[in-house]
Amino acid sequence: MKIAVCVRQVPDPESRLRIARGSRWIEEEDQPFVLNPNDEYALEEALRLVESSGGEVVVLSLGGERAREAIRKALALGAQRALWLSDGAFEGGDATATARALAAAIRSENVDLVLTGSQSSDLGYGATGTLLAAALGWAHAWLVMGVALEGERSVRVVREMESGWNEILRLGLPAVLSVQAGINHPRYASLKGIMAAKKKEIRELAPQDLGLAPDRVGLAGSLVRIESVAVPESAQGARIIAGEAEEAASALVDYLVKEVRIPQ
């Protein structure tokens, strides 16, 4: 069983953001980045499947230096090899352009199963896995909360639904699964894993290596463009207190007693 996992770096969801000059995106210099949280779950699921059924986990990432960071982390956690779509032409793409590039890279390997996070925490298109499946012509499920291989031909999948229920499905292989957060508890990298990662193969790819014209990928190959970003307006007009903890605690107690009228 060969499993491909797509990962990428996103701005740390717990960090403060600054809008870049020109307001087209955030200032990325000095911005802390982390592995996209949902991708961590996808990677963990792939590692577990290979540990129990045998095989190989190949990690893919698209973008510049930060993509290599994501790859290094995945290799340290246990992925065996990596494909790095490192050419600048790949960058700035919408969900469609990104999936087109990743699909071409996956086609160059003999993959049985692809796992992605169900959504990125920055752009949140929620569609990388779906569009990969479209480009590859494979079956797909989104919001996967359980995966069990049934031999070489099919996979049993638990899919989250909105009403507190899960659907149980069978998909033929090869397939793409978009993994939902909470499916497992991702491991931490060990020192041994980090050392071993340094010797693992990272294959760098450009559009021409994948038989893609540069204008079919990245920003040039995109149908959607971000024109601007802004801080959303306040709905409630909240009273905001940004002082010492003592002052904040007093304000909260005052509010609880006078406005919420908590039972004393």
Place this chain on the structure above:
Amino acid sequence: MTPRTTIAVFLQHRDRQLHRQSWEILRLARDLGQSGGEAEVVSWLAGFGVEDLAREVARSGLVDRVLVMESPHLERYTPGGYRRAGLRAAEAARPDLLLLPHTYQSVEFAPRLAWDLEAAWIPEIVGFEEVDGGRLWKRPVLGGKLLARMSVSPGVPAVVTVQAGVVPGSERKEGPAASIERLSLELGPDQLEREILGAEQASSQEVDLSAAEAIVAIGRGVGGPEKLAPIRELAELLRAELGASRPAVDSGWLPRDRQIGSSGQTVAPRLYLALGISGAIQHLVGMKSSSHIVAINKDPGAPIFKSAHLGLVGDLHEIVPLVVRKLREGRGSSESA
């Protein structure tokens, strides 16, 4: 003169009822049509035994045409079946824009529909803006911390999912009945792209938070389960139930049946105290009707502050123990008085 545009609206349904967002999206289609010149609004319905729903929509005064595709293979949702129905509808209507509710169902099948139609994919819009050179779609990015305005290349159709509440209300007027057109769709089990084996309840749901008067909810910003003791103490003092955002539950800090938000419970207590919760839309939809919302977060840009009545920017691990102490002192003094 602006050429007449066509907007296609997907009608999600379950148990012989239309999804509650259906009327919202149909009215959004009307608004979009009026702002960009006259538009034809075509809705499509895929299922089995859905004639009544088609008639209900046709009488709403909100659509020009209702396209209906029925098959035993469409009785239950599958991405293969629903995508093929969407393609058939698009073939009949030739839409410039396809609108769907932002639901777990739409977001599973619609990106691939966009791929097949060579259309742009824009999920989770919360509004739009007409500017020189076209229309901008507004959607949250970076966990709702920022609102992005996105454009689609000229002449390219777009598949757009709409967040609930963008066009509030559910009123509709009886209008002249729209035409109902049945479209044939050849479907076999191989085209459904999956086999449905069954369903199971996701969690035991032993805790019903919907009746709670007060809820103290924790998010990823709390940092870990070992840091819960002062928070539990505060909850006890406030006679509050503990709740959590999805990331905190996914990390195993509280059980799944305490999760609040689109994939958990919907609550509206008198007091909602959000600790270390950034406020992604998936969480906000589950608690925004609470009467008094207080948020403590170290990031002043956290979107939870937009939905709060009182916001405290700071370290919750410093603030919470102080609040506990002050509440205890207050009670002590009122007892001795």
